[in-house]
Amino acid sequence: GNSVTQMEGPVTLSEEAFLTINCTYTATGYPSLFWYVQYPGEGLQLLLKATKADDKGSNKGFEATYRKETTSFHLEKGSVQVSDSAVYFCALSESNTDKLIFGTGTRLQVFP
Amino acid sequence: DAGVIQSPRHEVTEMGQEVTLRCKPISGHNSLFWYRQTMMRGLELLIYFNNNVPIDDSGMPEDRFSAKMPNASFSTLKIQPSEPRDSAVYFCASSLSAASYEQYFGPGTRLTVT
Numbered sequence: 001g002n003s004v005t006q007m008e009g010p011v012t013l014s015e016e017a018f019l020t021i022n023c024t025y026t027a028t029g030y031p032s033l034f035w036y037v038q039y040p041g042e043g044l045q046l047l048l049k050a051t052k053a054d055d056k057g058s059n060k061g062f063e064a065t066y067r068k069e070t071t072s073f074h075l076e077k078g079s080v081q082v083s084d085s086a087v088y089f090c091a092l093s094e095s096n097t098d099k100l101i102f103g104t105g106t107r108l109q110v111f112p
Numbered sequence: 113d114a115g116v117i118q119s120p121r122h123e124v125t126e127m128g129q130e131v132t133l134r135c136k137p138i139s140g141h142n143s144l145f146w147y148r149q150t151m152m153r154g155l156e157l158l159i160y161f162n163n164n165v166p167i168d169d170s171g172m173p174e175d176r177f178s179a180k181m182p183n184a185s186f187s188t189l190k191i192q193p194s195e196p197r198d199s200a201v202y203f204c205a206s207s208l209s210a211a212s213y214e215q216y217f218g219p220g221t222r223l224t225v226t
Contacts, residue, residue: 032213043116043203043217044155089155093213098143098162100215104154 002027004090006103013080013110021075021106023064023090031092033057033066033073034100038087047075047088080110116218118204124224130192133221136185137206145215146179146189147203155203161187162209194225 007022025033032051036044048057053068062077073090090103117136125131137144145160159169161181169179176195181187191198201222205215 034213043205043219044215045217046214049214097168098160098207098209098213099145099157099168100213102155 002031002092002094002101004092004101004103006088006090006106009087009105009107011106011108013108015082015110015112016079017110019075019077019080019084019108021088021090021108023073023075023103025071025073025090025092027071027092027095029095031095033064034091034093035062035064035073035075036089036091036102038089038105040086044089080108082110082112084108085110116204116206116216118202118218118221120221121219122222122224124226125194126226127195128193129225130190131194131198131223131225133189133202133204133223135187135189135204135218137187137204138216139185141206141208141216142184143207143209144181144187145205145207146187147205147217148200149203149220150200158189191223194223196225199223199225 003026005024034049035047037047038044048059050057050066056065064073064075087105087107089105091100119134143162146158148156158171159179164181179189201220203220205217207215
């Protein structure tokens with residue numbers, strides 16, 4: 001079945017460091033791919049998405065490129081801030097349903 | 113738009129009591145999802161509705177859990193009787209069915225069963 005694998009956290013960085021959070025997927029067909037972010041005490045929020053191969057999603061300085069050849073959708077940011085500290089979830093759409101398949105989440109901690 | 117609204121935000125109850133969680137989806141959205149989040153099991157999809165009809169309830173843990181969606185603007189998740197292992201944060205999310213798969217989450221209800 002479809003699945004998403006994320007790197008385990010926590011990821012601990014200093015402010016202004018470069019961020020990569022790895023995400024790979026297994027899916028039939030051509031799913032859409034998503035990154036969601038969850039700040040402490042809140043629900044998940046959509047951060048960015050890509051709907052087809054080679055698409056790049058971007059938002060708030062974060063980027064991720066849909067790589068079909070490597071079945072990956074890695075999240076990157078050039079310079080993280082303390083306010084980026086949160087849990088990040090990679091997800092894919094499941095064909096023929098409205099469901100999203102979520103990864104286990106990766107906690108990011110950014111220190112000043 | 114106010115976003116997805118959930119109530120209550122926090123619920124503390126004793127084992128054996130009935131618990132009802134409520135959700136109002138974003139107006140115009142026709143898919144609604146109930147999730148449970150715990151440290152041990154992460155984010156789990158419990159059930160989802162499309163046009164008020166339950167489509168997939170395979171994630172509902174057992175018969176103590178039930179969910180309803182009597183109309184397009186309201187859904188409930190009920191646990192009867194509740195047990196300590198039900199303690200978790202329960203999220204409701206809604207989306208425009210099949211249009212983009214983007215789900216919009218509510219703030220969650222933190223349930224503690226003692």
